[in-house]
Amino acid sequence: MLAKRIIPCLDVTAGRVVKGTNFVDLRDAGDPVEIARRYDAQGADEVTFLDITASSDQRDIILYIVEACAEQVFIPLTVGGGVRAIADVRRLLNAGADKVSMNTAAVQNPDLVAESSAKVGNQCIVVAIDAKQSAPGRWEVFTHGGRKGTGLCAIEWACQVQQLGAGEILLTSMDRDGTKNGFDLALTRAVADAVDIPVIASGGVGNLDHLADGVTEGHADAVLAASIFHFGEYTVRQAKERMRERGIEVRL
Amino acid sequence: MRGGGAAGTIAVVDYGMGNLRSVAKALEHVAGGKPVVVTADPAVLAAAERVVVPGQGAMPDCMRELAERGLRQAVIDAAANKPFLGICIGQQMLFDHSEEGDVPGLGILRGQVRRFPAEKMHLPDGQKLKVPHMGWNEVRQTRPHALWNGIADGSRFYFVHSYYVAPDDAGCIAGTTDYGIPFTSACARDNIFAVQCHPEKSAQAGLALLANFINWKP
Numbered sequence: 001m002l003a004k005r006i007i008p009c010l011d012v013t014a015g016r017v018v019k020g021t022n023f024v025d026l027r028d029a030g031d032p033v034e035i036a037r038r039y040d041a042q043g044a045d046e047v048t049f050l051d052i053t054a055s056s057d058q059r060d061i062i063l064y065i066v067e068a069c070a071e072q073v074f075i076p077l078t079v080g081g082g083v084r085a086i087a088d089v090r091r092l093l094n095a096g097a098d099k100v101s102m103n104t105a106a107v108q109n110p111d112l113v114a115e116s117s118a119k120v121g122n123q124c125i126v127v128a129i130d131a132k133q134s135a136p137g138r139w140e141v142f143t144h145g146g147r148k149g150t151g152l153c154a155i156e157w158a159c160q161v162q163q164l165g166a167g168e169i170l171l172t173s174m175d176r177d178g179t180k181n182g183f184d185l186a187l188t189r190a191v192a193d194a195v196d197i198p199v200i201a202s203g204g205v206g207n208l209d210h211l212a213d214g215v216t217e218g219h220a221d222a223v224l225a226a227s228i229f230h231f232g233e234y235t236v237r238q239a240k241e242r243m244r245e246r247g248i249e250v251r252l
Numbered sequence: 253m254r255g256g257g258a259a260g261t262i263a264v265v266d267y268g269m270g271n272l273r274s275v276a277k278a279l280e281h282v283a284g285g286k287p288v289v290v291t292a293d294p295a296v297l298a299a300a301e302r303v304v305v306p307g308q309g310a311m312p313d314c315m316r317e318l319a320e321r322g323l324r325q326a327v328i329d330a331a332a333n334k335p336f337l338g339i340c341i342g343q344q345m346l347f348d349h350s351e352e353g354d355v356p357g358l359g360i361l362r363g364q365v366r367r368f369p370a371e372k373m374h375l376p377d378g379q380k381l382k383v384p385h386m387g388w389n390e391v392r393q394t395r396p397h398a399l400w401n402g403i404a405d406g407s408r409f410y411f412v413h414s415y416y417v418a419p420d421d422a423g424c425i426a427g428t429t430d431y432g433i434p435f436t437s438a439c440a441r442d443n444i445f446a447v448q449c450h451p452e453k454s455a456q457a458g459l460a461l462l463a464n465f466i467n468w469k470p
Contacts, residue, residue: 002431003388003408045388071277076410076453096273121309123384123412167384198382221382251388251408
């Protein structure tokens, strides 16, 4: 049976990993390739790099990191952040990424999802959706790192990107992100049940049971977390053991 | 990584379909110093000791690019006479025909490439199975083979695909996987081995399979 996936996520800026609430704390900085290797050794099913580099002249650094990662880490690698055009998708894939994630650009230019999917295959195209609850049972899509509301309904947008050719959805609850209170399970379930492509739950993981809840209650196909792994609170292996105890099929 | 045709070369066929870097790097990782080249040159393929045909994207595009780049015959020749590894679309193209885009394959192995049937995409408890089949699934080794050496039966490999191969001849099936239906996830005949999963992305099990391929003497 297909295993549910655990995906550690690394925020990368100008070639270094930053994470948590304190972006200026240099003790948090790490080498993305080293950290990806550690997660691979712990049994991570994939790794995601989110490039949050602000200055455009440092944007290409991520390509070198992806290249180095592809030489040493033999699990799938997804890269997102700053993807604006099909040329960005191609550059990342050619450097060694397996999937490219797009967020703001997909909302601004839905044709980009369709065009890239047609060119490189839908298995390479992830659409990231940042969603915030606007009413009971309703969530609005935000772009620009959560700064701009779009008026789009997250569930409808998820169905639309599937139609456009997305192969996977990375769904982040803005209400939960950084809270350590667990995924927004109602949001996760609503989206996962609405589409036929895999959904990765993200935002809010504070303990290992939250990961399991994302699968059992949220119907997610994969669960993504950053800080619980990054700060060494738990290993990926511990997460998988807990999920197995909860009756979830995992790769151990 | 490009060019060259030195003795012992492992050639990765470049027909313009996506990322070959991962495949080449994973092969290099286990090649023990044997040269790994990514090539679009039929002469390099002909001179290589062994040939790997990766592939991602859509089957019609892969078949078109293979033909336009003048590599179709070189791949057929390699599959006829040297250790040959097909990965993902590189497996599917070995067969007669694909439902994806209704295109003919290379016809080296008899059978069809089919899409996962929508009506079967659920578990017995009703839970829906997503397509693409994406993630780590178990490969049952249906018969012994040199490429399974040291890999536990039922090991998980990384898959990402919406179509699967249905061989006419059960004798060429080397591995099967369950996803709504049982499907053929590995094929073998003579000097050919082909898998639907991505060994280059399958951590230790995948690297073991690639190492076995490099040492394989069919």
